[in-house]
Amino acid sequence: VPLGLAxxxxxxxxxxxxxxxxxxxLLSLLLLSSLLGIAAVGQTLTIVIGGFDLSIPAVIGLSNVxxxxxxxxxWSAVAAIIFILALATLIGLANGFASRYLQLNPLVxxxxxxxxxxxxxxxxxxxxxAGSVPDWLVTMVSVIGKTGPIPLPGAVVLWAxxxxxILFLEPRTVLGRWIxxxxxxxxxxxxxxxxxxxxxxxxxxxxxxxxxxxxILLAGFSGAxxxxxxxxxxxxxxxxxxxxxxxxTGGRGGYGRTIAGSLVVTELSTLLxxxxxxxxxxxxxxxxxxxxxxxxxxxxxxVSMRI
Amino acid sequence: VPADAQxxxxxxxxxxxxxxxxxxxxxxHPPPWQICHNDSYLGNSWxxxxxxxxxxLTKQLADQGLAKxxxxxxxxxxxxxxxxxxxxxxxAQGCDIIMSYPGSATGLCSxxxxxxxxxxxxxxxxxxxxxxxxxxxxxNPYYRGQFGGEWIAKKLDGKGNVIVMNGQPGxxxxxxxxxxxxxxxxxxxxxxVVGSLFxxxxxxxxxxEVLKFLAxxxxxxxxxxxxxxxxxxxxxxxxxxRPARSDHHRGYEPLQPARVLEGEESDRxxxxxxxRADGLCGLHSGAAHDGRAEAEGSTIFMxxxxxxxxxxxxxxxxxxxxxxxxxxxxxxxxxxxxxxFDQFFTGDQPRAQVKIVPTN
Numbered sequence: 001v002p003l004g005l006a007x008x009x010x011x012x013x014x015x016x017x018x019x020x021x022x023x024x025x026l027l028s029l030l031l032l033s034s035l036l037g038i039a040a041v042g043q044t045l046t047i048v049i050g051g052f053d054l055s056i057p058a059v060i061g062l063s064n065v066x067x068x069x070x071x072x073x074x075w076s077a078v079a080a081i082i083f084i085l086a087l088a089t090l091i092g093l094a095n096g097f098a099s100r101y102l103q104l105n106p107l108v109x110x111x112x113x114x115x116x117x118x119x120x121x122x123x124x125x126x127x128x129x130a131g132s133v134p135d136w137l138v139t140m141v142s143v144i145g146k147t148g149p150i151p152l153p154g155a156v157v158l159w160a161x162x163x164x165x166i167l168f169l170e171p172r173t174v175l176g177r178w179i180x181x182x183x184x185x186x187x188x189x190x191x192x193x194x195x196x197x198x199x200x201x202x203x204x205x206x207x208x209x210x211x212x213x214x215x216i217l218l219a220g221f222s223g224a225x226x227x228x229x230x231x232x233x234x235x236x237x238x239x240x241x242x243x244x245x246x247x248x249t250g251g252r253g254g255y256g257r258t259i260a261g262s263l264v265v266t267e268l269s270t271l272l273x274x275x276x277x278x279x280x281x282x283x284x285x286x287x288x289x290x291x292x293x294x295x296x297x298x299x300x301x302x303v304s305m306r307i
Numbered sequence: 308v309p310a311d312a313q314x315x316x317x318x319x320x321x322x323x324x325x326x327x328x329x330x331x332x333x334x335x336h337p338p339p340w341q342i343c344h345n346d347s348y349l350g351n352s353w354x355x356x357x358x359x360x361x362x363x364l365t366k367q368l369a370d371q372g373l374a375k376x377x378x379x380x381x382x383x384x385x386x387x388x389x390x391x392x393x394x395x396x397x398x399a400q401g402c403d404i405i406m407s408y409p410g411s412a413t414g415l416c417s418x419x420x421x422x423x424x425x426x427x428x429x430x431x432x433x434x435x436x437x438x439x440x441x442x443x444x445x446x447n448p449y450y451r452g453q454f455g456g457e458w459i460a461k462k463l464d465g466k467g468n469v470i471v472m473n474g475q476p477g478x479x480x481x482x483x484x485x486x487x488x489x490x491x492x493x494x495x496x497x498x499x500v501v502g503s504l505f506x507x508x509x510x511x512x513x514x515x516e517v518l519k520f521l522a523x524x525x526x527x528x529x530x531x532x533x534x535x536x537x538x539x540x541x542x543x544x545x546x547x548x549r550p551a552r553s554d555h556h557r558g559y560e561p562l563q564p565a566r567v568l569e570g571e572e573s574d575r576x577x578x579x580x581x582x583r584a585d586g587l588c589g590l591h592s593g594a595a596h597d598g599r600a601e602a603e604g605s606t607i608f609m610x611x612x613x614x615x616x617x618x619x620x621x622x623x624x625x626x627x628x629x630x631x632x633x634x635x636x637x638x639x640x641x642x643x644x645x646x647x648f649d650q651f652f653t654g655d656q657p658r659a660q661v662k663i664v665p666t667n
Contacts, residue, residue, distance in 0.1 A: 019525030024548045028518040122350060129351075143518065143547040222510030222540040228350055229511050273516065274523025278505060280476050 002244045002260035009267040017274045027143045027153065029266055034159035035141070035221065036236055037262040039214040041166055042092075042207020043237040044258040049183040049203050050250035051099055051106035055114035056211045056237055059088050060230025062117050063215030065129050068225030072131025085212045091117060092208025096201035110204075121227045129225040137220030155217050162210065166255040179203060184251030235283070239265050242290050309650040315608040318449030318490075321483035323412060323435030325606045330428060330442065336403045339372060343379040343402035345394050347387070347410030351508065353536070354408065357432070361406060367661045387414040394418035404428045412437045412479040434480055435606060443606040448480045451534070452487025454611060459492070459530045466497035467529025470520065474508045474535050488532055501526065506537040514540030521548045607651050612642040 010029075014021045039056060046053040063084045070080035095113050099106040139145040140154030147157040170176040178199045181189040190196055211230070218229050244261025246253025265286065272282045308316055308325065319325050342365045344358060361378055368374035379402060383390035387410045395418050397405055405422060409415050409431050416438035422429045423440035435443035459469060469492060473481045485503060492498045502520050506513025513533070521528070521544065528549075533541045614622050645658065 013523070017523045020523055025522035028522045028548060032515055032518065118350075125355075138543075142543070218511045222514050223543060224510045224536065224539055226351070226509050226511070228507075229509055231507070231509075232512060270519040270523060273504075273519040276502075278476060278503065280505075 002257050002264060006260045006263040006267060009264060009271070013267060013271050013274065016271065020274070024143060027156075029263070029270065030156045031141065031143055031153050032270075033262045033266040034153075034155045035214060035217060036233070036240055036266060037159050037259055038155075038162055038210055038217070039230075039233045040237040040240040040258050040262055041162060041210045041255060042204075044241050044244075044246055044253070044255050045166075045179060045203045046106070046207055047183075047241055047246055047248055048250055048253060049179055049200060050186065051200070051204070052110065052248075053095070053204065053207045053211075054107060054110040054234065055091065055095060055117060056207065057230035057232075057234045058114035058117035058121075059091055059208050059211035060215035060218065060233055061227040062091075062121055063088055063212040064219045064229045065121055065125060065225045065227050067216045067219045068129065068131030068133055069125070070131070071133055077134050077137070081216060084216065085209055088208045088212030088215075089205045090208075092205040092211075093201050095208065096204030097197070099204070100197045100200035118227065125227070129227065131225055133219045133223060137216070138223055139220075141217050141221040155221075158213075158217075163255065163259055170254050170256075175199070175202060180251060180254075235286070236265055239286050239290055242293055245293075248294065311650060312608065312610075312647075315447050315450050315610055317447070317453055318483065318487055319447055319606065319608065321449045321486050322445070322447055322479060323443055323606055324437045324439065326439055328442075328605055329423065329440050333426065333428070335428070336426065339369065339375050340403035341375050341379065341401050342368070343397045343405045344381070345390065345397060345405055345407040345409075346380065346382050347390050347408055348385050349380075349382040350384070357408070364661050368659060371659060373659060383410065385410060387411045391415055391418040395421055398422045398425055398427050402427060405430070407431050407436075409434055409436050415441075434478075439605070441605070445606070445608060446611055447608040448484040449487035450608065451611060452484040452489070452532070453491045454487075455532045456488040456491030459532065460495050460498055463498065463529050465495040468499050468501040468526060469530045469532060470502035470504060470517075470528055471500060472513055472517070472531060472533040472537055472541050473503065473505050474537075476505050484534065501528070506533075506535070506540065508535045508537065510537055510540035512540075513537035514544045517541050517544035518548060521545070607648065609643045609647065 039060065042053050042056060066084050066087075067080050070083070071077055075083075091113060095106070095110050098104050098109045098113075140147075140158075142153055145153035145155075147154045150157055170179070178189070178194045181192065181194050182196055182199045186196065211233075214233070215230060219225060222229070240261035241253075241258050242248065242261070243264050244253070244257030244259070246257050246261075268286065268289070269282050272285060277285070316325065342361075344361050346354060346358070348354060349358065358378075358380055365374050365378045366376055369376040379397060379400070381390075381393035381397065383393055390410055391414065394405065394407070394415055398418070398421055405427060407415065407429065412435065415436060419429045419436065419438045419441045428442070429440065430442045430444060433445045435445050469488075471485055471488060473485060475481060489500055492500055501524065504513070504516040504520060506516055517531075517540070528545075531541055531545070612622075649658070
């Protein structure tokens, strides 16, 4: 259904906005969706295991700022990326550990770790963010960028690769099955000897890792560092997951739906801009849509009640 | 308002009050003064530089025996209720002069009145307050829009579509600026504002909004009015989706200013009000007149520094590239000469001498 909605919306935009159907518009849609889609991987999987990740915007901001600072200070891009993604993953692992081992509410844990992360950016830079980004990174997130012989921006290709990996991981690996088992019925999963701490730490680690990737891509996207660059991705990653049809109750759904959700959210905001509605109106519209979809999906009983 | 400065006050009522100086009979506390800064948000480099400069200026005033060496800083992180309570706390802890970047034109009024009643000078920087007891030092947002509209109309010979890239929706600053632009552009029947976008002062958001706009608006766009540090993102979006030069995405504000350094552009006007601590020199000076000086009104609007290819190197370092992140510093680090502020004050005491130092 969400994929059908994404395709239908594309045709609706074509009807409502003459001239929309062109290559650049399609590439813009894919590029913006890819940034959202990569950031939303973690939100999807944490929701599937019954958690939530409010630290995604802060981790995006951290990696965005650090990459520009490090590269501007003369680090090689590879060294900067490895360091930043390792740091981001550590934040995610800590989120998973605190949520599962210490039995703390993941909403509170990730809200707190996001606050700590953002505070650390502020304390470390005093808000004075400078630096630069390499040309290849700018090209990677450019509408007209190409990836070798593939006529698509690197970020879109990366999104495709990440999607394939996640779509393979979910049903075809032990970890994938553990993730859904942990979200469907945590008690039953424990009794079935699913290593719950490992699952939670893996999912939150992956979430932060990909939030870090999104932050680095966003550094190239605008060519500048900004600690608040991830702010928009809290609402939109949740919107992409919910619009895609993954229930907030956990145990069902998956990243395939979020891919469609990312496309729908980007298409909707594009349509609203095309119709002359500002960002406030977009937020109102998306807010209503989320409530409507949660009301729709939320009526289904939790998977644990159906076993 | 002094005659030479009146041109900067057009449409001021969209941005704030200009009333008689509420501190006309003010007797400042004896120096050294405790100077404080009350900020609504310190999460970006622009604000961080402002605080760094305030600290440096305060230190210089301290060296002259006029101020205590430490600047007391609060940050409400966007919470206007918290900002009011922080303001009242600053008054209670003995601040003599409070600089503020307020989060609202009206939301701090109770705190400002409290400060006024206790003889504490309150000066809003860049974002004017309408409270009668507050002083303002800023560039006039209506005038910014008006000036930009006139410049764009001139460059386009009065014909073409314009889009406006604002920061945050709903603020008095944004409304005043866009009103100034729209009213000016409306006088040219061949010009039309076809889009009003909000980039939230973030380059990537601005770029996303422009990409969506261009994808859904096939008509030509002749000019972009962009403020803040969003110009880079706006420029990239145009380059990527409409590289043909039939779209003259002329820069107004730092729309990839490094292009001038790289010799690609020479006809752009860049306005970078940037370092508003400049304006504080004037207010520090007024305070330093030891009560024998009186400001001529509640609001001082500053001229806009106009950066063109001719004076570009006075504002930007030659090392800046298209991938750099920075703000314009201004010639000798001043965007507005100190002397500009003299006309707003009476009295025969010399200005306190302070020197702006680089902080980034």
